[in-house]
Amino acid sequence: MVWRGLGGAVALVAIVGRTSLGRANGIARRCYSAAATGAKAPLHRAVMATETVKFFEPQRDQVFIDMTFGAGGHTRALLEAAPGSTVVALDRDPLAHRLACEMAAQFPGRIVPLLGRFSELPALLRTVEGLDRQRHFDGVLFDFGCSSMQFDEAARGFSISHDGPLDMRMDRDRCPEQLSAAEVLARIQEPDLVRILKVYGEEKQAKKIARAIVNARFTVKRIETTAELANIVAHCLSQGESAGGQSTYDFRQDKLRRPAHVATKTFQALRIFVNNELNEINYGMVLAKHLLRTGGKLVTIAFHSLEDTIVKRHLTGHVVDDVASRVPLQYVSHTLAHETEAMQEMMKPHWKQMHKHVMVPTDEEVAENPRSRSAKLRAAVRLS
Helix, strand or coil: CEEEEECCCEEEECCCCCCCHHHHHHHHHCCEEECCCCCCCCEEECCCHHHHHHHHCCCCCCEEEECCCCCCHHHHHHHHHCCCCEEEEEECCHHHHHHHHHHHHHCCCCEEEEECCHHHHHHHHCCCCCCCCCCCEEEEEEECCCCHHHHHCHHHCCCCCCCCECCCCCCCCCCCCCCCHHHHHHHCCHHHHHHHHHHHCCCCCHHHHHHHHHHHHHHCCCCCEHHHHHHHHHHHHCCCECCCCCECCCCEECCCCCEECCCHHHHHHHHHHHHCHHHHHHHHHHHHHHHEEEEEEEEEEECCHHHHHHHHHHHHCCEECCEECCCCHHHCCCCCCCCHHHHHHHHCCCEEECCCCCECCCHHHHHHCHHHCCCEEEEEEECC
16 A cells, blocks of 8 residues: 655555474574674564574575674574574664674674665675575565664664654664654654554554644754653643543553553654655565575564564565555455456465464563564465
């Protein structure tokens, strides 16, 4: 489904040898990566590393793409599970790329660090000899969303709990034309902001929040920090009072019944918009289909429904013109018509899922790493 007209200049596709389980568990316990070597940055743990290794069953001489390197926990697990395997380590964050280069020194000749987005991968692969042709890779891994390093660094502007500049750009300053979240809020029109909050944040109070943000921009000052934005949203929603005199929005729960700040969905929506995440995810799924050899495996880890829906639509074949349909194709308008060849291509299965139901972290992993609790893992095999 294509949304157009955001600010008059943006068009977004919204719903655009074997390894034993015991060995995989041992590898997963070692999959902790510091944000920098000897670093002061917080520890980052790879989510569902055990399951990832189990599904890939990495073997010697196989080549994988870690599309979201982060701190390298999943890459390290694959390399340790299959000596002789190679991982192309892609990430759009310059810090993550630096960590990939450092890990490449620990595994000489087995890691190919690449800096860029999913949409930049085809051009990047053409610069690496022997890796630019289709149907070459044995596995593709996605770990969507922000890393702990990004959330825990106040200067990145992703977190409500850490006051800092309202930035939210995963690429940092690598792409000069990319607007920060503060610049978006300084320029955007109210109807467009409502749409972003409603679609990307699934925020029921989108109109009220957008009005408060625009009013604050014109009557007080430009919103430049995470604390300012969080306070505006909290103050805005505290205005609705129940009969008992208590704010209706003082307490919120997320879909897992966890306490959540009232501005969480607003931050999520802005982050997705600033980084064009859903377009990138959709394009990444299309790339996976073309890059994997027949029998190659795909593993995705998503952290909210918008990400997981795109993955699910691609795996189940609900895709039109390489764009994930917002609804299953049987609910698409009967007025749409396609040529016979196009319909046959769309209906042709490209994936076979390796499990019946979506997989979630174990209770033990959630206890050790609370940030993993909303993760959903899907695994599939590429068909011919």
